[in-house]
Amino acid sequence: IQADGTDGNCVTFVLHDEDHTLGNSLRYMVMKNPEVEFCGYCITHPSESKINFRIQTRGALPAVEPFRKGLNDLMGVCQHVLDTFEVRLFLKSS
Amino acid sequence: PQAALAMAAKRGTDEMRDRVVLGEFGVRNVHTTDFPGNYPGYEDAWDQRRFEEGFRVDVIREEEGTLEFDMVGIDAAIANAFRRILLAEVPTMAVEKVFVYNNTSIVQDEILAHRLGLIPIRADPRLFEYRNQGDEEGTEIDTLQFQLKIKCSRNPQAAKESSDPNELYFNHKVYSKHMTWVPLGNQTDLFPDADFRPVHDDILIALLRPGQEIDVLMHCVKGIDHAKFSPVATASYRLLPDITLLQPVEDEAAEMLQKCFSPGVIEIQDIKG
Numbered sequence: 001i002q003a004d005g006t007d008g009n010c011v012t013f014v015l016h017d018e019d020h021t022l023g024n025s026l027r028y029m030v031m032k033n034p035e036v037e038f039c040g041y042c043i044t045h046p047s048e049s050k051i052n053f054r055i056q057t058r059g060a061l062p063a064v065e066p067f068r069k070g071l072n073d074l075m076g077v078c079q080h081v082l083d084t085f086e087v088r089l090f091l092k093s094s
Numbered sequence: 095p096q097a098a099l100a101m102a103a104k105r106g107t108d109e110m111r112d113r114v115v116l117g118e119f120g121v122r123n124v125h126t127t128d129f130p131g132n133y134p135g136y137e138d139a140w141d142q143r144r145f146e147e148g149f150r151v152d153v154i155r156e157e158e159g160t161l162e163f164d165m166v167g168i169d170a171a172i173a174n175a176f177r178r179i180l181l182a183e184v185p186t187m188a189v190e191k192v193f194v195y196n197n198t199s200i201v202q203d204e205i206l207a208h209r210l211g212l213i214p215i216r217a218d219p220r221l222f223e224y225r226n227q228g229d230e231e232g233t234e235i236d237t238l239q240f241q242l243k244i245k246c247s248r249n250p251q252a253a254k255e256s257s258d259p260n261e262l263y264f265n266h267k268v269y270s271k272h273m274t275w276v277p278l279g280n281q282t283d284l285f286p287d288a289d290f291r292p293v294h295d296d297i298l299i300a301l302l303r304p305g306q307e308i309d310v311l312m313h314c315v316k317g318i319d320h321a322k323f324s325p326v327a328t329a330s331y332r333l334l335p336d337i338t339l340l341q342p343v344e345d346e347a348a349e350m351l352q353k354c355f356s357p358g359v360i361e362i363q364d365i366k367g
Contacts, residue, residue: 021178028171032140034130076142077172081165084151088163092153 008062010038012054019043023051029077030070035061107133114333126169159327164334173331180329185224187217187238188322189312196309199268201300209300210242210312211322213270214293219316221285234279238290238314241276244268246302266302271295276311 015022023041030039038056055063109115111133115122130138137144148167155162165173192207199206217238225236246265259266270292277285300308317323343351352360 019178021175021183024171025175028126028169029140031129032138034139073140073142074172077145077168080142080146080149081151081168081172081176084149085163088151088153089156092156 010056011063186325187314190315191313193311199306239276240312245307248304268300270297
């Protein structure tokens with residue numbers, strides 16, 4: 001984790017063993033948070049599986065908060081998609 | 095007039111938010127822009143309940159090896175994440191180690207091993223564990239063993255002048271159906287009704303001539319880190335097309351338009367003859 005400045009508002013998280021699969025979907029969920037001023041990710045080098053994920057918040061909110069919320073929201077989305085899909089598949093096959 | 099202008103403006107922003115536009119020379123509006131703060135008057139912050147209300151899945155086609163379904167109300171970023179996971183991170187069983195006891199065919203050992211690794215195996219990976227790091231031997235809970243033992247011989251009954259290899263030789267084509275499961279340890283008790291074999295029986299592995307034989311033992315493990323472990327032939331997604339005709343189309347032009355699409359997409363109505 002690399003923090004910019006003295007407050008915890010702008011933080012760059014370095015996530016190991018991750019790629020666009022988590023990066024892009026997490027970026028979308030974090031951007032949906034109204035408290036977030038900036039959110040982006042990049043792959044440092046295509047040969048290394050490492051992403052730099054940066055969050056900057058509006059106001060005094062620590063950047064870890066939207067990160068945590070984004071991860072939880074993503075889990076919620078995936079769970080709901082899985083449930084809906086299982087139901088539809090079951091209904092279709094029966 | 096003012097209301098009409100406002101309506102048109104709203105339609106414009108709705109299109110900007112919801113639609114990817116296919117222009118003559120390129121694609122416009124590709125990136126998602128419906129984030130909070132971008133559009134005044136729109137509620138864009140993440141709301142799980144609103145997502146659940148607007149989300150639905152429609153299964154279009156479900157066949158032996160294909161599944162096609164629509165997901166409505168989800169963003170491309172998440173759909174793409176699902177596609178990437180399907181391709182690269184769903185484990186399957188595939189041949190990892192090939193013990194070559196005898197290979198006198200013209201297919202080199204390593205090429206043969208590579209081909210065997212790519213053969214899809216009908217085995218539920220949830221029944222097996224991952225192999226521990228550094229474990230060379232493999233135990234019965236993480237390994238599936240197959241044997242391929244085949245020898246090509248000349249057919250004494252063949253006609254003198256024939257040149258058809260199907261008639262002249264026995265076993266000259268090695269197919270994946272010649273791979274047999276060899277249970278390890280207590281696997282016969284663990285899987286009494288199981289039928290572990292390659293998914294397709296007619297995958298040609300090698301060609302032989304009389305006197306050549308292949309005798310190999312294969313260990314299959316569960317994994318994700320090579321393309322051979324991908325459970326799908328391919329997984330793809332596309333955005334649902336939304337076609338709006340800007341002007342009414344009549345007569346021959348209408349029939350030509352109908353021919354451009356698959357039957358059933360466009361219906362021609364008969365007005366005033």
